[in-house]
Amino acid sequence: MKTVAEGTAYLFGNNIDTDQIYPGKYVELTEMEDIRKHAMSGSEEPDLATFFLPGDIIVAGTNFGCGSSREHAAMTLKGIEVGAILAESFGRIFYRNAINLGIPAITCKGIHDLVKRGDKVRIDFTTGEITNETTGATAKAEPMNDYMMGILQNGGIKPMIRKMQEEKKNQGK
Amino acid sequence: MHAIEKILAEKAVKESVHAGEIVNCDVDIAGINDLYYQTVKSFYEMGGEKVFDPDKVILFFDHYAPCATEKQADNHKKFRQFTNEQGIPHLMDINEGVCHQLMADYGFSRPGQIIVITDSHTTTHGAFGAFGTGVGATDLATILVTGKLWFKVPEVIRINLTGKLQPGVYAKDIILYIIGKLKADYGVYKAVEFAGPVLKQLSVSERMAMCNMSTEMGAKTSYIQPDEITMAYLAEHNITDYKIYETDPDYVYDADLTFDVTEIGPQLAAPFSVDNVDDLTAFAGLHVDQCYLGSCTGGRTEDFAVAARILKGKHIAYGTRLILVPGSRFVLKECLEKGFIQTLMEAGATLTAPGCAACLGIHQGLLAEDEVCVSSTNRNFPGRMGHVKGRIYLGSPASVAAAALNGKITDPRPYLEGGNEK
Secondary structure, eight states: OOSEEEEEEEEOOSOOBHHHHSOGGGTTOOSHHHHGGGTTTTSSOTTHHHHOOTTOEEEEOTTBTBSOOOTHHHHHHHHTTOSEEEESOBOHHHHHHHHHTTOOEEEOTTHHHHOOTTOEEEEETTTTEEEETTTOOEEEOOOOOHHHHHHHHTTSHHHHHHHHHHHHHHHHO | OOHHHHHHHHHTTOSOOOTTOEEEEEOSEEEEETTOTHHHHHHHHTTOOSOSOGGGEEEEOOTTSSOSSHHHHHHHHHHHHHHHHHTOOEEEOTTTBOHHHHHHHTTOOOTTOEEEESSGGGGGGGGGTOEEEEOOHHHHHHHHHHSEEEEEOOOEEEEEEESOOOTTOOHHHHHHHHHHHHOTTTTTTSEEEEESGGGGGOOHHHHHHHHHHGGGGTOSEEEOOOOHHHHHHHHHTTOOOOOOOOOOTTOOOSEEEEEEOTTOOOEEEOTTOTTOEEEGGGGTTOBOSEEEEEHHHHOSHHHHHHHHHHHTTOOOOTTOEEEEEOSBHHHHHHHHHTTHHHHHHHTTOEEOOSSOGGGGTSSSSOBOTTOEEEESSSOOOTTTTBSTTOEEEEOOHHHHHHHHHHTBOOOSGGGGTTOSOO
16 A cells, blocks of 8 residues: 555545446446446446546545445446545445545545645655645544454455465465 | 444444544455446455455445446456356346345345445445445445454534424434535544334334434434334344344433424435435425436335325326336335335326436436426435536425425325325
């Protein structure tokens, strides 16, 4: 896991649901190269995938990712290589999905009003320090529980479980 | 401890657990929906070879049943191959229906169980006193590999329902009213328990609608303490193997709220969020293009019964369509036996296969730009049922039928003055 993310921020409001992040009609897609093209295509930034640069940052209000359990919503943002998602709060399943895929989903109260679309934002994951480099404003991320931090540090839950399975197998030998 | 904590403690093999603690629990049922072939991909990416226990895994072909595109058909084909290879006995193919309804129909949903399905509305199973929660594909794959999943023990919000339901007012109206007051993120990460004397007026079907919709206030899970109504349902389905947990009298709730339902009338959630709720009468007269009766929220036999009661011997309005999507083949069969489907088709309704259909904008009844739909489903987000400017008003099955009859949003109460017996 990187210790710092730095990029251009794209701003979203409250209760951005997974249908806006990734419309249901594209859920049948199974390959990342297809899935990434539809990032946020049901939202007010329908073309985000065409100009979003790797490491750029999504900033949102409350309950980001509410709604469906579709992992595609997190996958599509992984596909466009989001540096971090900063939100006032997250929909529960989306939050788990994001962390499982190794996406830093960071909860920070008041973040929505500290950032405008296009601002440069920097997050230090070790200290939780968030800086709006365009305005100089700062904020502090809410600490993440150790279990989730462990998943992120392993690069997501897949490498973590794979490692556990391999250790189990080796013990059996 | 709360009953939910006792379930989590038992499945984590611990004496006790407390809110905020991370526990790793054995899962009783791991359900995979056909939307998420990623589950199988993640399973193999994690080094999975054989699923932990094929008898505890269920595949549901509900969202794409039957397939509308080649890609969907390809996903089904690969899923069938996976279930064969893994020796998984429970494949609910395209003839079956929506996962949550089938869980009830087949008696998989029972008190004291941990039920995890790749569908956000898995909170539905709180109606049976189970711990039901939705997860994504990779979390489900973790269960397939290990048989377990981690949970943060949730705080519990208790919602006490007092008073008496008016005729023409249903569980859907009550839960919409509550979500309108508490808002869409009130219950995020938390469990919501429904309690109070009104539960005695609510059938299992109605309780399922209520627990189903708790997802729309962000809840991780929901809970109704099993009682004689639950037990009668289980007995009818020949289910005897279950364990009921009771909440300790000294358990302290995160919040303890009371809603008197007596004054609550029919409710609608207006576009584009489920907490944008008002009295139905505030929208009365608005032209409606499509009415949708179905889904894991509002597609059960009782829902078709009330629609048939409103539309018997009548015809839906010219310029309005009524789409019927029974929750499962059991629901469809029962509705046929009772004549509800015949009544509704004589009234001009369109019958589609049991499944999720247009509820999430996949197929079988999508909306065009600016079309208005009154729906017994659970979400009205932009683009949820087709065009991003399609306008969905969520309401009870009675409100759906009344809108179809008149081609405009209509108070269903005058059609149901004899009471709520269906």
